[in-house]
Amino acid sequence: MWALEAAFPSVRRDLPVVPRAPAWILGGAVAGGVALTTTGHLAVADFRAVVGAVLHGALLTAALGAAAGAAGGRWTATTPAVVTIVMVALGTAASRFDSRGSLLYLVVALWLAGLGARGRLAPLGVHAVSGRAMLVGGLAGAALGGHVLLSAAFTLGYRLRSDGLGPWLLALAYDAGVNVPAAELFVRGVVFDRLQRQVSLATGAVVATILYLVRFLPDPRLPATVEVLAGATLYLTLLSLVNSWLFWWSGSLWPGLVSALVFFAAYRLLGT
Amino acid sequence: MPGSCALLALTLVGLGALTSVVDPAAASLLRHVLVLPVLAIALRFGPVEGSLAAGIAVLAQAPRLLSQLEKGGMTVAAADEAITYVSLLGLAPLVGALAAAARRQRARYDTLLAVQRLVAEERSLPEMLDRLRALLAERCEAAALVLVVRDGEGLTLAGADRLVPGSVVARALDSGNAIFVSDTGTEPRPRRVLAVPLLSRGEVIGILGLERIGELGGSERASLIDLGTYLGLALENARLAAAHRRFSVELAEKVAAATRRLADLDRAKSTFVATVSHELRTPLTALLGFSELLATRPLPPTEVARLASIVHRETERMARIVDDLLDLARIERGAALRVRPLSVALAPALATAVQVFGRGGDDQRVVVACPEDLVVRADPDALDRIVKNLVSNALKYSPAGSAVTLVAHRHAAGVEMAIADAGPGIAPDALAHIFEPYYRAAGAARAAPGLGLGLAVVKALVESQDGTITVESAPGHGTRVTVALPSVPADTPELVPLVS
Numbered sequence: 001m002w003a004l005e006a007a008f009p010s011v012r013r014d015l016p017v018v019p020r021a022p023a024w025i026l027g028g029a030v031a032g033g034v035a036l037t038t039t040g041h042l043a044v045a046d047f048r049a050v051v052g053a054v055l056h057g058a059l060l061t062a063a064l065g066a067a068a069g070a071a072g073g074r075w076t077a078t079t080p081a082v083v084t085i086v087m088v089a090l091g092t093a094a095s096r097f098d099s100r101g102s103l104l105y106l107v108v109a110l111w112l113a114g115l116g117a118r119g120r121l122a123p124l125g126v127h128a129v130s131g132r133a134m135l136v137g138g139l140a141g142a143a144l145g146g147h148v149l150l151s152a153a154f155t156l157g158y159r160l161r162s163d164g165l166g167p168w169l170l171a172l173a174y175d176a177g178v179n180v181p182a183a184e185l186f187v188r189g190v191v192f193d194r195l196q197r198q199v200s201l202a203t204g205a206v207v208a209t210i211l212y213l214v215r216f217l218p219d220p221r222l223p224a225t226v227e228v229l230a231g232a233t234l235y236l237t238l239l240s241l242v243n244s245w246l247f248w249w250s251g252s253l254w255p256g257l258v259s260a261l262v263f264f265a266a267y268r269l270l271g272t
Numbered sequence: 273m274p275g276s277c278a279l280l281a282l283t284l285v286g287l288g289a290l291t292s293v294v295d296p297a298a299a300s301l302l303r304h305v306l307v308l309p310v311l312a313i314a315l316r317f318g319p320v321e322g323s324l325a326a327g328i329a330v331l332a333q334a335p336r337l338l339s340q341l342e343k344g345g346m347t348v349a350a351a352d353e354a355i356t357y358v359s360l361l362g363l364a365p366l367v368g369a370l371a372a373a374a375r376r377q378r379a380r381y382d383t384l385l386a387v388q389r390l391v392a393e394e395r396s397l398p399e400m401l402d403r404l405r406a407l408l409a410e411r412c413e414a415a416a417l418v419l420v421v422r423d424g425e426g427l428t429l430a431g432a433d434r435l436v437p438g439s440v441v442a443r444a445l446d447s448g449n450a451i452f453v454s455d456t457g458t459e460p461r462p463r464r465v466l467a468v469p470l471l472s473r474g475e476v477i478g479i480l481g482l483e484r485i486g487e488l489g490g491s492e493r494a495s496l497i498d499l500g501t502y503l504g505l506a507l508e509n510a511r512l513a514a515a516h517r518r519f520s521v522e523l524a525e526k527v528a529a530a531t532r533r534l535a536d537l538d539r540a541k542s543t544f545v546a547t548v549s550h551e552l553r554t555p556l557t558a559l560l561g562f563s564e565l566l567a568t569r570p571l572p573p574t575e576v577a578r579l580a581s582i583v584h585r586e587t588e589r590m591a592r593i594v595d596d597l598l599d600l601a602r603i604e605r606g607a608a609l610r611v612r613p614l615s616v617a618l619a620p621a622l623a624t625a626v627q628v629f630g631r632g633g634d635d636q637r638v639v640v641a642c643p644e645d646l647v648v649r650a651d652p653d654a655l656d657r658i659v660k661n662l663v664s665n666a667l668k669y670s671p672a673g674s675a676v677t678l679v680a681h682r683h684a685a686g687v688e689m690a691i692a693d694a695g696p697g698i699a700p701d702a703l704a705h706i707f708e709p710y711y712r713a714a715g716a717a718r719a720a721p722g723l724g725l726g727l728a729v730v731k732a733l734v735e736s737q738d739g740t741i742t743v744e745s746a747p748g749h750g751t752r753v754t755v756a757l758p759s760v761p762a763d764t765p766e767l768v769p770l771v772s
Contacts, residue, residue: 001416001418001431001432001481001483002416002440002456002458002463002465002483003416003418003439003440003441003453003465003467003481003482003483004418004432004434004435004436004439004440004441004442004481005436005439125460127460147331147334150335151334151335151338154335155335155336155338155339155342157342196462197454197455197457197462198454198455199454200487200489201486201487225342226341226342226345226346227338227339227341227342230337230338230341230354231334231338234330234331234334238327238331241323241327245320248461250460251459251460251461252460
């Protein structure tokens with residue numbers, strides 16, 4: 001029994017430490033983007049892409065910093081974070097030149113999977129989990145995603161996308177490569193996990209959900225209509241609550257990752 | 273959990289089906305019907321399940337509301353419907369939390385009753401703690417639970433076999449404060465730890481240590497701290513009740529023993545009076561008979577002398593009995609016997625003392641071996657009584673034709689006299705008691721008359737002269753009594769002749 005055996009306090013989770021070099025790179029990218037956009041050398045759309053890449057890079061860097069901090073100095077986050085940022089930047093740049101460049105985002109997913117396989121991401125909840133938990137995650141994402149499709153199709157008049165499977169798969173590559181992992185690793189793996197451990201499940205779920213909304217709602221591609229914003233808020237809130245519960249229930253980030261991926265896969269099926 | 277899942281699924285399917293088949297006006301009314309199953313689920317299963325049910329209910333209605341918003345914007349009707357859903361989303365966890373709190377309260381009450389029943393049972397502390405631990409682990413949904421209770425100078429543990437200094441439980445025991453660790457950081461899911469002091473009259477008598485995987489909220493921690501106080505009092509009361517029961521049993525045993533002792537004493541007193549009467553009656557009868565003869569009949573001088581000698585002997589016997597009784601009374605009062613140690617030449621003293629046994633006329637012999645120059649420091653009268661008592665005893669239990677030997681010699685810083693007989697010997701269990709007043713070994717009463725005072729008086733007389741007395745005996749091998757008395761320093765000028 002831990003309470004009888006361990007010297008107190010035996011384990012204290014370190015706060016996330018954002019490595020300095022990646023932070024400079026990200027800051028430099030934003031500053032450079034602003035400067036280039038102001039001087040007319042960079043289109044606004046490209047600047048948005050830079051900001052998006054910086055956002056993903058920042059979330060992943062913070063998550064890696066937290067994982068390294070919890071590992072107690074056995075490894076440092078600087079190199080993995082720089083590599084991640086470079087990969088995200090390459091994916092973003094490639095996708096700006098050609099939509100097929102989004103496939104490069106999958107390299108980020110592979111890189112992160114490699115880190116997970118080496119146990120580097122264990123402090124963020126990247127543990128092996130049962131097939132049943134993965135199935136529950138998939139079903140939860142499918143239920144929410146299915147509801148999005150039905151709701152949008154039957155009530156708001158949205159149709160399924162008509163540009164074929166390729167663009168859908170490319171969008172899915174972006175979600176699987178950076179969009180979902182960055183949000184889940186930071187929001188669930190860092191914020192929710194710490195809060196649920198140090199305070200309570202409810203506090204963790206509420207704060208993580210607010211962060212989730214802050215992360216996804218200010219999306220320039222979302223139509224700024226009341227019904228879409230209300231729907232997005234509803235679905236993102238439910239997705240975040242469900243993913244928090246999945247993390248708490250299974251002790252692993254994987255079911256939440258699957259749930260979010262399935263949900264976004266369904267969401268990406270929507271056309272206009 | 274399967275039940276709640278089934279209910280949630282049914283709610284979703286039922287409401288979804290209803291929404292899709294009824295017309296918009298009826299569907300709007302349907303939102304009020306949603307309240308019932310959602311609240312039922314919240315009441316039955318708690319806040320998380322209630323929130324999920326509310327979420328599903330809102331999802332079931334969301335397409336209609338979103339469509340309404342798209343067509344007409346945020347109209348009064350749309351706002352009304354949105355408020356209904358927001359209220360439902362707020363109400364479900366609230367009702368669920370209140371229901372869960374009521375259930376927890378009930379569970380606490382049940383736990384306290386169960387604890388009370390358990391500690392009221394008569395058990396040893398370790399057994400009681402084991403049962404308490406099992407009960408509390410189940411009631412508190414603990415992943416691990418330990419009870420540590422101070423037991424005298426040590427600790428009694430239930431649920432563990434050792435307590436590491438510096439651990440949470442050890443810290444709580446030392447400080448007397450509850451300690452909460454929100455997460456041990458050892459598992460994928462949070463493992464909460466709470467160590468609660470068990471208090472009794474302001475003293476920390478132990479610790480309740482609990483680990484749970486999952487939530488351990490503030491109100492539950494507060495109730496566990498209250499439980500610790502209650503448990504401390506209950507354990508203390510159980511301990512006091514057990515002590516009271518033990519005391520009652522011990523008191524009853526002591527009263528019974530005292531009653532038995534009083535009965536024994538009463539019997540001993542009756543026996544003693546009877547024995548003393550009998551012992552005195554024998555010489556008294558002889559005195560009466562022979563003195564009457566001397567007074568009433570003209571007898572030749574030789575016969576008169578013989579009868580007078582018998583009268584003298586019986587008088588001596590009576591005097592010995594009376595002396596023994598008086599000495600014993602003095603010993604029992606705690607007063608020292610009156611002795612006046614002088615330098616006594618041992619050989620003539622022993623010869624004079626055993627002379628009286630040569631007048632009996634039977635075939636027993638007393639063989640004395642003592643160097644002529646042995647001198648002891650003793651009270652002459654006391655020495656005479658010691659020797660006569662021991663030799664008389666030896667003769668009483670010796671078979672006819674056997675000899676009693678009395679051997680004296682110099683030994684260490686004194687003189688040792690050993691009186692040995694060829695009698696039946698003394699059983700080992702009786703050997704320890706032979707110097708106790710009134711004690712008579714089994715069979716001794718039948719073999720020879722007596723009060724059981726002689727050896728007690730002899731021991732007191734020997735010890736009052738700084739001497740020692742020991743007995744060696746075994747059944748069938750006779751008895752040897754050894755008396756050691758201090759010798760006289762070489763420069764002592766006076767030798768007192770023993771006056772017979």
